[in-house]
Amino acid sequence: MKPAATLAPIVYVVDDDEAVRSSLKLLLKSAGLTSLAHVSATDFLAAFDEDQPGCLVLDIRMPEMNGLELQDELNRRGAMIPVIFITGHGDVPMAVESMRRGALDFLQKPFRDEDLIDRVRIALALDKNNREQLGARDAIRCRLAALTPREMQVLQLLALGKSNKQMAGDLGVSQRTIEIHRAHLMHKVEATSVAQLVRMFLAADIGTSTY
Amino acid sequence: MRPSSANREVQALLDVAIDAVIIIDHRGIIESFNPAAERMFGYTASEALGSNVSVLMPEPDRSAHDSYIARYLGSGIPHILGIGREVDARRKDGSIIPVALAVGRIRDSDPPRFVGFLHDLTVRRRAAEEQQLIRERMTRVSHLATLGEMAGAIAHEINQPLAAISNYALACQRMLEATEPGIAEIQDALKQISGQALRAAEIIGRVRSLVRARARRREPCDINALIQEVSALVRSEARPQGVQLSLDLADDLPPVEVDGIQIQQVLLNLIHNAIEALSTVGSGERRVTVRTGRTTPTELTISVIDSGPGVDPALSGRIFDPFCTTKEHGTGLGLAISKSIIEAHRGRLVHHPNVPTGACFSINLPVLEGVQ
Numbered sequence: 001m002k003p004a005a006t007l008a009p010i011v012y013v014v015d016d017d018e019a020v021r022s023s024l025k026l027l028l029k030s031a032g033l034t035s036l037a038h039v040s041a042t043d044f045l046a047a048f049d050e051d052q053p054g055c056l057v058l059d060i061r062m063p064e065m066n067g068l069e070l071q072d073e074l075n076r077r078g079a080m081i082p083v084i085f086i087t088g089h090g091d092v093p094m095a096v097e098s099m100r101r102g103a104l105d106f107l108q109k110p111f112r113d114e115d116l117i118d119r120v121r122i123a124l125a126l127d128k129n130n131r132e133q134l135g136a137r138d139a140i141r142c143r144l145a146a147l148t149p150r151e152m153q154v155l156q157l158l159a160l161g162k163s164n165k166q167m168a169g170d171l172g173v174s175q176r177t178i179e180i181h182r183a184h185l186m187h188k189v190e191a192t193s194v195a196q197l198v199r200m201f202l203a204a205d206i207g208t209s210t211y
Numbered sequence: 212m213r214p215s216s217a218n219r220e221v222q223a224l225l226d227v228a229i230d231a232v233i234i235i236d237h238r239g240i241i242e243s244f245n246p247a248a249e250r251m252f253g254y255t256a257s258e259a260l261g262s263n264v265s266v267l268m269p270e271p272d273r274s275a276h277d278s279y280i281a282r283y284l285g286s287g288i289p290h291i292l293g294i295g296r297e298v299d300a301r302r303k304d305g306s307i308i309p310v311a312l313a314v315g316r317i318r319d320s321d322p323p324r325f326v327g328f329l330h331d332l333t334v335r336r337r338a339a340e341e342q343q344l345i346r347e348r349m350t351r352v353s354h355l356a357t358l359g360e361m362a363g364a365i366a367h368e369i370n371q372p373l374a375a376i377s378n379y380a381l382a383c384q385r386m387l388e389a390t391e392p393g394i395a396e397i398q399d400a401l402k403q404i405s406g407q408a409l410r411a412a413e414i415i416g417r418v419r420s421l422v423r424a425r426a427r428r429r430e431p432c433d434i435n436a437l438i439q440e441v442s443a444l445v446r447s448e449a450r451p452q453g454v455q456l457s458l459d460l461a462d463d464l465p466p467v468e469v470d471g472i473q474i475q476q477v478l479l480n481l482i483h484n485a486i487e488a489l490s491t492v493g494s495g496e497r498r499v500t501v502r503t504g505r506t507t508p509t510e511l512t513i514s515v516i517d518s519g520p521g522v523d524p525a526l527s528g529r530i531f532d533p534f535c536t537t538k539e540h541g542t543g544l545g546l547a548i549s550k551s552i553i554e555a556h557r558g559r560l561v562h563h564p565n566v567p568t569g570a571c572f573s574i575n576l577p578v579l580e581g582v583q
Contacts, residue, residue, distance in 0.1 A: 017371045019407050023378035026400055030385035061367065088367035088374070109374030113381070 007053055009124045011035040014044045014070065015059035015086070020109070024057065024116075031117045033124075041065035041073075050079055053131055055104075055123035057116070060087045060094060068094070071101055080130050082123040086111075140204040143189045151188070154181040159198050231310075231329040235264045237322040239280055251310075251331055253303035264327075269301045284323070292316055292325075297332065309336050362548065368414050372407040379404045429556075431466040431579055432474070434513060438501055441478045445486070449499065454489050456482070459502040464511055465578040469556055474576075477549040477560070481515040481572050484545065488519030488570065510558075510575050518569040522562060530562060 011033050013024045021037040028035040038044040042065055044056075056074075060067035071083055082104040087094070095106040104126065105119045147155065150171075157167045164182075168175045191197035225232050231248035235241055244259040252259070252267055259267075265276040272279075283289060295313035302308060309332040317324045379400040386392050386400075442456055449456045482499060489497040499517045506512045522530055531550045546560075553560040558576040565571040 017375075019375035019403070019410070020371055020378070023375040023382070023400075023403065023407075026396070027378040027382040027385075030382040086374075088370040089363050109370045110377035111374065116378075 007051070008034060009127065010052055010054040011120055011124070012044060012048075012054055012056045012081075013037040014039075014041060014056065014062075014067075016040060016062045017059070020059070027117070028120065031120075033117075033120065041067070041070035044070065045073065048079075050077070050081075053124075053127050055082045055084065055120060055127055057084050057086060057120065060085050060098065061089075068098060068101070071098065071103065075101065080127070080134075082126050084116075084119050084123055086116075137203055137205065140189070140200045144201070144204055146188050147185065151181050151185050154178060155185055155189075155197070155201055158182070158185075158194065159201050231327075231331075233259075233264065233267075233327045233329070234317070234324060235327070236324050237280065237284060239263045239265060239277055242324065243326075248329070251302070251308070251329065252300070258303075267300055269299050269307050272298070273301070300329065308333050362545075365414070365418055369411050372411040372414070375407045376404050376411075379407070428470050428472075429468050430471070432469050432471045434464055434467055434469075434474075434503055434511065434576070435460045437471050437475055438478060438503065438513070441475050441482065442501065445479065445482050448483075449486055452486055452490050452497070454486050454497045454499060456499050456501070459500055461502075461504045461511075464503060464505060467511065467556075467576045468579045469576065473552050474556070477552050477574065478513070478515070480545045480549050484572075485515055485517035485519065485570070488517055488521075492519055505578075506575065509577055511578055513574040513576070514571055515573075516565050516569065516571045518565070521564050521568060521570045527562065527564075531560070 011028050013021055013028075013035055015021050015024070015037070016039060018039075021039070025035050025037050036047070038047065041062060058067045058070060065073075067085055067087075074081065074083070083098075083102070085095070085098050085103050085106045086109055087106070088109050098106055104123050107115060107119065144152070144155075153171060154167060157170060162170065164175045164178045167178050171178070186192075186194075186197060189197055189200060191200060225243070225245040228245055228247050231251045232243070232245045233241060233248050234243035241259050241262055241264050244254070244256040246256075248259070249255055263277070265273045268276060279290065283292065291312070291314050295311065298310060298312050299307050300310045300312075311330040311332055313328045315326050317326055383397050383400050383404075386397050438458060438460065442458055446456055478501070482501070485499040489499065496518050499515065502512075502514045502516065504512055504514075531546050550560045553574055553576070556576060558574060560572065560574050562570060562572050
């Protein structure tokens with residue numbers, strides 16, 4: 001994944017109605033947001049880039065592939081883009097279904113005041129946060145990959161809250177050796193405290209099964 | 212068994228057979244023509260005997276039948292022998308009837324002779340066609356069935372231009388707040404707004420003309436027959452909900468001049484509502500009754516009565532208002548449209564509470580002039 005910060009977010013609009021599409025583009029532009037409009041789900045999928053930060057404003061009723069089906073396809077691909085559904089005639093079961101599948105919001109046309117812009121801003125913030133977390137996790141995983149197997153063992157024991165003495169006993173080495181491993185560890189992972197080191201280890205979400 | 216006795220028995224069989232039995236020789240000349248064949252075709256046996264069997268067929272079989280026999284005699288390959296099929300037969304008066312035909316070769320006959328059994332399918336065919344007609348009518352009614360669905364589709368259509376208008380308007384507002392508003396862009400958005408307003412008006416116009424076009428199709432109808440068709444439709448919906456639908460229809464009602472499909476839509480809507488109301492009832496009887504009667508010399512009344520919780524008294528003054536709904540995903544248009552349909556028929560749709568519990572919706576319709 002490319003670093004998220006380098007790309008400005010794009011609001012994708014997928015609606016089969018030409019007037020709705022172009023009016024949304026203008027509205028988003030007036031709010032200082034960049035948008036890309038697509039006439040159909042398949043059109044969108046062909047252009048969709050998972051590394052592009054943004055959100056999706058998606059009409060639920062469309063010919064061929066409808067909004068829910070597109071949402072399914074995105075879920076299947078593991079895409080993280082937040083989805084805001086819009087519909088001309090809201091029906092409750094459809095709204096419930098879309099939320100159950102992970103939609104961020106469900107808005108009925110026409111939109112009230114700044115409702116849509118507000119939700120879009122929330123969606124973009126959420127996407128940014130998601131990408132940063134993912135990016136941070138990837139960076140930590142990268143640093144952890146540089147550890148020797150012995151250093152990794154020490155890190156896992158540290159995360160379990162063991163003292164240097166306990167670790168020395170567990171691994172059958174001297175406390176001095178443990179201290180050296182710890183120093184290398186802190187340096188390689190770029191941690192300034194044991195607490196931060198453990199937090200990063202947990203954030204990397206790689207488990208303790210190797211020990 | 213002696214031959215003479217066998218002949219008598221065969222003769223008796225042919226005489227009492229319900230199906231037509233005809234024997235022909237290798238040239239297609241009729242040798243035997245039983246009483247059932249006389250009844251089926253309108254020819255007497257003496258008229259038929261000695262004629263070519265092709266007189267009993269419409270074209271193209273009529274001209275081609277001799278060649279069918281010749282083909283079989285030449286090749287020995289049967290095309291109909293022992294197979295049987297449904298064919299058209301031609302009566303003496305020229306009318307055509309559908310028949311099931313089975314043909315067999317009489318064993319050891321040389322030159323060969325053939326026996327044909329014909330079963331009249333007219334009644335069965337007519338029943339099937341009637342079934343088909345009823346089914347088509349049902350589909351048409353159920354297709355247009357829920358006014359709410361129709362209203363939903365219209366709402367969806369109109370909300371598109373409305374959404375565009377409100378988006379453009381909001382965008383204009385925001386752009387005007389900017390320090391240097393892009394006048395050209397705002398002008399273009401305003402043009403779009405008026406265009407989309409016209410589009411919304413066009414959609415409304417289309418709906419109106421649809422309703423107008425339908426209003427012209429009025430013909431004298433038997434109201435009880437309309438109700439019976441609707442009840443056949445909703446019974447399958449009522450049964451799983453444990454709702455019993457009963458009809459209490461008055462005899463000898465005069466015809467009413469109505470658009471049958473529209474009246475059926477109204478009835479469907481009222482019965483749907485009644486069934487939905489009953490689905491909230493925990494225990495007790497779940498019954499919907501549709502009753503017809505002649506209330507005055509010039510009017511008849513159709514009542515849809517349920518034993519549900521009835522209409523909330525706080526709402527009873529507004530239930531015919533558009534967008535008044537108690538359902539989670541109702542449009543609030545069903546009763547409003549129903550009322551306007553009935554009023555377009557110079558009738559009235561009213562609601563009153565049912566005793567001891569439930570709701571009663573009554574439709575009054577003027578009977579056809581000159582009949583009362």
